[in-house]
Amino acid sequence: MSWLRDLLVPPQGSTFAHEVDPLFMFLVGLTGFFFLLIAGLTGWFILRYRRGSRVRRGVAPTHNTALELLWSLIPLALVVVIFFWGVQGYISAAVPPADALEIKVIGKRWLWEFQYPNGLRTVNEMRVPVNKPIKLVMISEDVIHSFYVPGFRIKQDVLPSRYTQLWFEATQPGVHSVLCAEYCGRSHSDMLATIHVVSQEEYQQWLEAGGAVGEGLPLSELGRLVYERYGCDACHSLDGTRLEGPSLRGVFGKPVLLADGQRVIADENYLRESILNPQAKIVAGYQPVMPTFQGLLSEREINALIEFIKEQK
Numbered sequence: 248m249s250w251l252r253d254l255l256v257p258p259q260g261s262t263f264a265h266e267v268d269p270l271f272m273f274l275v276g277l278t279g280f281f282f283l284l285i286a287g288l289t290g291w292f293i294l295r296y297r298r299g300s301r302v303r304r305g306v307a308p309t310h311n312t313a314l315e316l317l318w319s320l321i322p323l324a325l326v327v328v329i330f331f332w333g334v335q336g337y338i339s340a341a342v343p344p345a346d347a348l349e350i351k352v353i354g355k356r357w358l359w360e361f362q363y364p365n366g367l368r369t370v371n372e373m374r375v376p377v378n379k380p381i382k383l384v385m386i387s388e389d390v391i392h393s394f395y396v397p398g399f400r401i402k403q404d405v406l407p408s409r410y411t412q413l414w415f416e417a418t419q420p421g422v423h424s425v426l427c428a429e430y431c432g433r434s435h436s437d438m439l440a441t442i443h444v445v446s447q448e449e450y451q452q453w454l455e456a457g458g459a460v461g462e463g464l465p466l467s468e469l470g471r472l473v474y475e476r477y478g479c480d481a482c483h484s485l486d487g488t489r490l491e492g493p494s495l496r497g498v499f500g501k502p503v504l505l506a507d508g509q510r511v512i513a514d515e516n517y518l519r520e521s522i523l524n525p526q527a528k529i530v531a532g533y534q535p536v537m538p539t540f541q542g543l544l545s546e547r548e549i550n551a552l553i554e555f556i557k558e559q560k
């Protein structure tokens with residue numbers, strides 16, 4: 248049956264997958280069996296008891312106690328089995344081991360931010376060691392999001408007013424996608440992140456290097472990397488298309504009309520302020536919805552972004 252499983256669910260990336268998948272496959276098999284049974288019987292009865300057929304003559308039975316007991320007790324037993332099987336998996340998913348590594352997750356429109364115990368913050372990219380329980384403590388800065396990692400078989404709502412948690416233990420190195428599974432506005436489907444499962448040593452090195460990426464890249468190339476990785480592309484197009492925020496095309500050096508009627512030139516200082524303190528100057532016709540990137544971007548990354556924006560002519 249593993250070919251069918253591979254067809255229906257992503258590869259098993261965590262310890263939960265080995266608990267969740269058998270129950271899932273059981274449910275698929277069970278519903279498939281009953282679908283065929285009920286659809287088959289319906290078809291057969293339609294033919295057998297059609298108008299004018301010989302078996303319709305005579306008096307129809309009003310009930311059959313044995314049959315009624317059978318079709319009540321068998322489903323009852325099946326539902327009880329599913330309940331206890333499910334509760335077992337729910338409890339192991341709800342209670343993280345005491346020695347789990349804790350990572351904070353912050354959901355906001357439309358990106359995922361991760362905070363590590365040593366103070367490192369990353370956006371849309373999480374790196375975790377293999378074979379180590381990871382506990383996620385999650386909060387939202389705005390609306391309800393949902394942290395969903397199909398490869399790990401975990402999913403949990405992320406609320407603005409209350410911490411929720413999840414945990415997992417990855418069983419092999421690899422890359423897994425994080426999706427937002429609660430509709431949270433226009434760029435909901437772009438609210439994506441990746442989890443890189445790496446060896447303990449690689450994780451330690453990455454943590455000590457401060458999660459730095461793109462060392463040695465030219466500024467504008469690093470800028471493109473930052474633009475994509477930090478989810479800027481969810482709201483700011485490069486081709487002039489109007490999304491939640493203004494397009495970056497041809498913006499550098501041009502006058503910008505603000506919501507309060509002022510006009511400013513989109514120079515380096517304006518762009519920098521708009522990245523670190525987005526509510527300071529709102530472009531006319533747009534909502535003040537952008538989160539701040541203060542503390543998330545290094546000076547080098549801010550320079551790189553500005554350089555990248557300059558090139559969008």
Ligand code: CUA
Nearest residue numbers: 392427431435
């Ligand atoms: Cu966040 Cu959908």
